[in-house]
Amino acid sequence: MTKATVSTEHQDYKVIHDGNVASAKGFSAGGLHCGLKYKNLDLGWIYSEVPANAAGVYTTNVFQAAPLQVTQESLKVENKLQSIVVNSAIANAVTGKQGLDNAYEMRHAFADHLSIADHYVAVVSTGVIGDQLPMDKVKKGIQEIALEQPKADHFAQAILTTDTCTKQVAVELDIDGETVTIGGVAKGSGMIHPNMATMLSFITTDAAVDQSALMELLKGTTNETFNMITVDGDTSTNDMVLVLANGQAKNNKLNADHPQWPAFVSGFHYVAETLAKKIARDGEGATKLVEVQVKGAATEVAAKEIAKAIVGSNLVKSAIYGTDANWGRIVCAVGYSGVPFSATNIKVAIGPIVVVEEGLPVPFNEEAAKNYLMKETVQIFVEFQEGEGTATAWGCDLTYDYVRINASYRT
Amino acid sequence: MTKATVSTEHQDYKVIHDGNVASAKGFSAGGLHCGLKYKNLDLGWIYSEVPANAAGVYTTNVFQAAPLQVTQESLKVENKLQSIVVNSAIANAVTGKQGLDNAYEMRHAFADHLSIADHYVAVVSTGVIGDQLPMDKVKKGIQEIALEQPKADHFAQAILTTDTCTKQVAVELDIDGETVTIGGVAKGSGMIHPNMATMLSFITTDAAVDQSALMELLKGTTNETFNMITVDGDTSTNDMVLVLANGQAKNNKLNADHPQWPAFVSGFHYVAETLAKKIARDGEGATKLVEVQVKGAATEVAAKEIAKAIVGSNLVKSAIYGTDANWGRIVCAVGYSGVPFSATNIKVAIGPIVVVEEGLPVPFNEEAAKNYLMKETVQIFVEFQEGEGTATAWGCDLTYDYVRINASYRT
Numbered sequence: 001m002t003k004a005t006v007s008t009e010h011q012d013y014k015v016i017h018d019g020n021v022a023s024a025k026g027f028s029a030g031g032l033h034c035g036l037k038y039k040n041l042d043l044g045w046i047y048s049e050v051p052a053n054a055a056g057v058y059t060t061n062v063f064q065a066a067p068l069q070v071t072q073e074s075l076k077v078e079n080k081l082q083s084i085v086v087n088s089a090i091a092n093a094v095t096g097k098q099g100l101d102n103a104y105e106m107r108h109a110f111a112d113h114l115s116i117a118d119h120y121v122a123v124v125s126t127g128v129i130g131d132q133l134p135m136d137k138v139k140k141g142i143q144e145i146a147l148e149q150p151k152a153d154h155f156a157q158a159i160l161t162t163d164t165c166t167k168q169v170a171v172e173l174d175i176d177g178e179t180v181t182i183g184g185v186a187k188g189s190g191m192i193h194p195n196m197a198t199m200l201s202f203i204t205t206d207a208a209v210d211q212s213a214l215m216e217l218l219k220g221t222t223n224e225t226f227n228m229i230t231v232d233g234d235t236s237t238n239d240m241v242l243v244l245a246n247g248q249a250k251n252n253k254l255n256a257d258h259p260q261w262p263a264f265v266s267g268f269h270y271v272a273e274t275l276a277k278k279i280a281r282d283g284e285g286a287t288k289l290v291e292v293q294v295k296g297a298a299t300e301v302a303a304k305e306i307a308k309a310i311v312g313s314n315l316v317k318s319a320i321y322g323t324d325a326n327w328g329r330i331v332c333a334v335g336y337s338g339v340p341f342s343a344t345n346i347k348v349a350i351g352p353i354v355v356v357e358e359g360l361p362v363p364f365n366e367e368a369a370k371n372y373l374m375k376e377t378v379q380i381f382v383e384f385q386e387g388e389g390t391a392t393a394w395g396c397d398l399t400y401d402y403v404r405i406n407a408s409y410r411t
Numbered sequence: 412m413t414k415a416t417v418s419t420e421h422q423d424y425k426v427i428h429d430g431n432v433a434s435a436k437g438f439s440a441g442g443l444h445c446g447l448k449y450k451n452l453d454l455g456w457i458y459s460e461v462p463a464n465a466a467g468v469y470t471t472n473v474f475q476a477a478p479l480q481v482t483q484e485s486l487k488v489e490n491k492l493q494s495i496v497v498n499s500a501i502a503n504a505v506t507g508k509q510g511l512d513n514a515y516e517m518r519h520a521f522a523d524h525l526s527i528a529d530h531y532v533a534v535v536s537t538g539v540i541g542d543q544l545p546m547d548k549v550k551k552g553i554q555e556i557a558l559e560q561p562k563a564d565h566f567a568q569a570i571l572t573t574d575t576c577t578k579q580v581a582v583e584l585d586i587d588g589e590t591v592t593i594g595g596v597a598k599g600s601g602m603i604h605p606n607m608a609t610m611l612s613f614i615t616t617d618a619a620v621d622q623s624a625l626m627e628l629l630k631g632t633t634n635e636t637f638n639m640i641t642v643d644g645d646t647s648t649n650d651m652v653l654v655l656a657n658g659q660a661k662n663n664k665l666n667a668d669h670p671q672w673p674a675f676v677s678g679f680h681y682v683a684e685t686l687a688k689k690i691a692r693d694g695e696g697a698t699k700l701v702e703v704q705v706k707g708a709a710t711e712v713a714a715k716e717i718a719k720a721i722v723g724s725n726l727v728k729s730a731i732y733g734t735d736a737n738w739g740r741i742v743c744a745v746g747y748s749g750v751p752f753s754a755t756n757i758k759v760a761i762g763p764i765v766v767v768e769e770g771l772p773v774p775f776n777e778e779a780a781k782n783y784l785m786k787e788t789v790q791i792f793v794e795f796q797e798g799e800g801t802a803t804a805w806g807c808d809l810t811y812d813y814v815r816i817n818a819s820y821r822t
Contacts, residue, residue, distance in 0.1 A: 004682025063746035129739025130772040322818025335474035360507045363540040407733025
């Protein structure tokens with residue numbers, strides 16, 4: 001719980017140096033190796049000292065994995081959670097009745113270990129589809145979980161699959177004179193496409209937050225952040241985002257009527273957006289984060305469709321990998337996004353370099369564009385004069401390594 | 412016009428050995444180098460001795476290229492075409508007023524050269540977006556077109572961009588005691604995604620066909636063939652399919668009331684499907700043709716969505732490249748296709764190897780599956796018990812070479 005805040009650039013909140021999912025009061029987290037992976041950590045846990053108001057959003061894939069069903073059952077009882085247990089390497093998806101039984105057993109084993117009610121536990125899995133969990137290993141691992149030896153970094157590691165790095169962030173802000181902290185962690189590298197969260201993320205806060213306000217906040221924020229990233233257009237069977245608010249900061253309960261609700265929303269949004277961008281940047285094989293900003297579309301929905309079409313285009317992604325300012329592919333993606341617009345008023349810029357104006361190419365310095373595209377973060381701006389719709393989407397470049405990783409992931 | 416027919420496997424038509432777009436009576440075609448490419452042929456033409464009933468389908472991309480606008484204008488006048496002129500290397504897309512003027516000029520130059528009316532000429536371009544056509548080169552090339560020295564192979568070469576091979580086919584059948592021939596040619600390697608034809612194809616027949624029947628036939632067939640292929644999910648600005656029926660076979664005019672209409676439809680469908688599969692197999696960087704057959708879906712639309720989701724999945728495509736029988740990714744794609752269904756009745760087979768039954772994995776011989784996936788054509792079968800909806804989609808694997816080609820195409 002190091003709290004050396006380093007940033008003062010935001011009005012409403014400060015970013016905590018090395019902040020993580022256990023930065024908020026009353027939360028702890030850890031991870032260990034139980035034998036699902038060859039060597040790396042593969043079993044993680046998050047714990048709150050008290051049951052926390054909780055909410056979740058889940059994949060829209062028809063083949064929703066067993067743990068998602070069990071977690072939703074947990075939440076239905078009181079809309080509260082006290083702990084989360086996650087395994088990586090095996091998704092427990094498309095595993096039928098036995099998979100469901102295993103998810104219940106995994107939940108019960110952890111609840112029993114903690115001496116709390118089953119419905120205070122969320123179970124989560126990520127990894128290969130179709131294999132059954134080796135429950136002996138999972139249960140033995142759960143027995144070894146020691147709440148008194150937490151290490152949030154180990155949790156962040158334990159949930160990874162093809163990810164190359166952990167993804168954590170936390171902010172703090174003042175609510176009712178109390179310091180409120182919001183921390184989060186995420187994983188996700190392939191099977192990433194905007195349609196519900198398409199990855200895993202867990203966000204914790206010690207703020208007291210009204211349960212229905214928390215659910216609305218999670219849904220709204222997810223639509224602006226996790227649902228605006230794409231790596232490969234494949235929406236996974238296992239993705240979810242959970243938020244836990246345990247009230248340990250002792251602020252007055254937050255909801256939309258609280259005068260500092262906007263500040264809390266802004267901090268929460270920062271946490272979610274930061275995690276979403278970390279996921280996009282760590283897309284399988286990626287060398288760059290790509291951010292597409294759309295302005296002036298007829299509606300927000302239109303802006304989102306256009307932003308996602310560009311960031312999802314294999315041709316745009318390949319061109320960015322090749323540092324080729326191929327604006328034609330950007331315009332082409334805009335054209336097939338399914339959104340009607342006047343082709344004569346579009347403006348496109350690659351970073352600071354305007355490449356299309358009033359629907360027509362403008363001369364630009366190819367060398368400068370190539371240099372810009374070598375950066376680790378590439379921004380694409382598309383502007384219409386159709387209305388007020390704006391949106392931002394995030395993705396990554398398409399590289400040889402994406403193919404390498406996915407031609408050999410399972411075997 | 413070699414007509415050594417080699418196949419008798421089809422009831423209604425025979426496949427012509429080395430058949431092409433000029434196999435039908437009264438058609439000729441050729442190609443030459445006019446200087447848009449460094450060395451390869453880049454200007455192609457098709458000519459019919461008489462004006463032919465014609466129909467076209469065009470990309471749904473909002474940025475429809477200039478030549479598509481001009482060709483549609485040509486067709487509007489009489490629904491007849493006598494010739495087609497195509498350049499490769501430059502798409503004449505997103506080129507504004509000057510691009511449109513150039514397309515008109517290109518049409519006029521060819522009409523003038525042939526001494527026919529402008530509206531009997533279709534103009535077509537494919538290549539890089541945003542560059543203007545160097546009209547001096549194009550017009551000089553058109554002047555050099557010699558109808559008396561046709562070579563259909565040269566046409567097939569002249570329309571290629573990143574394609575690695577030409578794509579041609581023809582069939583013949585008996586209608587009213589007359590031999591009727593249907594021939595076709597296509598190009599298309601990247602920016603391929605089912606939404607209108609997303610590539611170029613030209614189909615010619617010497618059959619006499621009623622114009623509105625021809626249009627319906629083209630639309631219906633395109634939806635079952637060209638619109639069911641995907642290489643990378645990117646719908647181009649320039650794609651079109653044109654059909655010309657010049658009546659030189661002297662059959663009674665065909666329409667839906669003609670007793671042999673079904674035979675003609677079947678031959679036409681074979682030509683379109685063969686070209687579509689050739690395009691998919693030659694997808695940028697592809698090493699394999701992937702065919703996905705869906706049966707028993709609630710509706711045909713549902714079957715199509717599911718087939719296209721599977722064949723379009725980067726993860727499925729990468730797994731096939733890696734000869735990994737990763738059925739989990741197939742099931743995952745089915746799950747996010749947007750089509751509701753019962754997850755417990757799905758059956759999946761990779762070639763002859765059943766991998767999922769009643770929604771659950773079944774044990775299979777991994778070695779046999781790996782061997783099957785090494786074939787040049789990979790079939791995936793997905794079966795539901797929801798209704799009578801069936802569909803077939805075609806695509807290719809995703810390889811290092813796709814990335815290589817597209818990271819460096821423009822520059």
